[in-house]
Amino acid sequence: xxxxxxxxxxxxxxxxxxxxxxxxxxxxxxxxxxxxxxxxxxxxxxxxxxxxxxxxxxxxxxxxxxxxxxxxxxxxxxxxxxxxxxxxxxxxxxxxxxxxxxxxxxxxxxxxxxxxxxxxxxxxxxxxxxxxxxxxxxxxxxxxxxxxxxxxxxxxxxxxxxxxxxxxxxxxxxxxxxxxxxxxxxxxxxxxxxxxxxxxxxxxxxxxxxxxxxxxxxxxxxxxxxxxxxxxxxxxxxxxxxxxxxxxxxxxxxxxxxxxxxxxxxxxxxxxxxxxxxxxxxxxxxxxxxxxxxxxx
Numbered sequence: 001x002x003x004x005x006x007x008x009x010x011x012x013x014x015x016x017x018x019x020x021x022x023x024x025x026x027x028x029x030x031x032x033x034x035x036x037x038x039x040x041x042x043x044x045x046x047x048x049x050x051x052x053x054x055x056x057x058x059x060x061x062x063x064x065x066x067x068x069x070x071x072x073x074x075x076x077x078x079x080x081x082x083x084x085x086x087x088x089x090x091x092x093x094x095x096x097x098x099x100x101x102x103x104x105x106x107x108x109x110x111x112x113x114x115x116x117x118x119x120x121x122x123x124x125x126x127x128x129x130x131x132x133x134x135x136x137x138x139x140x141x142x143x144x145x146x147x148x149x150x151x152x153x154x155x156x157x158x159x160x161x162x163x164x165x166x167x168x169x170x171x172x173x174x175x176x177x178x179x180x181x182x183x184x185x186x187x188x189x190x191x192x193x194x195x196x197x198x199x200x201x202x203x204x205x206x207x208x209x210x211x212x213x214x215x216x217x218x219x220x221x222x223x224x225x226x227x228x229x230x231x232x233x234x235x236x237x238x239x240x241x242x243x244x245x246x247x248x249x250x251x252x253x254x255x256x257x258x259x260x261x262x263x264x265x266x267x268x269x270x271x272x273x274x275x276x277x278x279x280x281x282x283x284x285x286x287x288x289x290x291x292x293x294x295x296x297x
Contacts, residue, residue, distance in 0.1 A: 014237010022256025046223020079171030094157025129287025136279030144272030
């Protein structure tokens with residue numbers, strides 16, 4: 001009973017990450033014209049600052065948190081840095097609603113990748129769900145106008161959004177191999193990601209700082225919630241909770257993201273957006289039928 005209770009608690013903790021990720025697209029667009037690498041460096045630097053203060057206040061052994069297997073470091077840094085680089089690039093080079101929904105295909109991909117793990121089988125509803133998600137992505141990209149609706153100038157953004165989805169789904173599935181790594185190690189991954197992003201910014205970008213306090217507040221919000229605390233709660237939830245339930249709950253993220261973008265005037269509520277959202281989320285739920293409703297005997 002105690003074990004079941006701890007699993008439920010960990011699952012609830014992990015689910016809070018989904019709520020915070022719903023803010024990612026909105027806060028990114030509110031950050032102004034800050035280039036992607038610099039934005040990632042500022043956000044992850046803020047996250048690192050918060051966790052460092054926590055370690056110092058509680059007098060924790062920082063070296064113990066950072067002394068982890070090389071594979072865990074490689075996966076953590078590639079997952080965090082890669083995902084946000086692709087995500088920020090997608091929002092800079094495509095309409096935020098469409099790009100955000102395509103990027104949020106990662107819950108569906110987690111279902112598909114998980115079905116290929118030992119002891120699992122790829123069933124018809126996994127494939128049907130994947131095809132529905134693909135149809136939704138095509139509808140978003142073409143704006144419901146067939147090939148005539150495709151905007152070549154958004155190609156890079158749509159490709160970046162697709163890479164974003166594959167990066168995070170791959171990270172989430174492979175992260176199960178490192179369940180012995182403590183959640184505080186994510187603080188080290190955030191620090192490494194901030195440094196890499198800063199180096200990349202100096203090499204490839206022209207510096208554009210946030211223009212006003214509102215944009216600085218958006219950057220701080222990114223580092224505190226969707227680019228900060230969310231990674232710690234997600235890590236804890238996937239390692240100690242029910243990852244199948246977390247995967248199913250993740251499908252709420254695109255709904256939250258899209259509603260917030262439209263509510264704040266960062267996107268338009270068109271029929272193509274609505275239909276694409278239904279197809280992507282409906283396909284994800286179909287693919288996760290066993291997770292949501294249990295296996296049939």
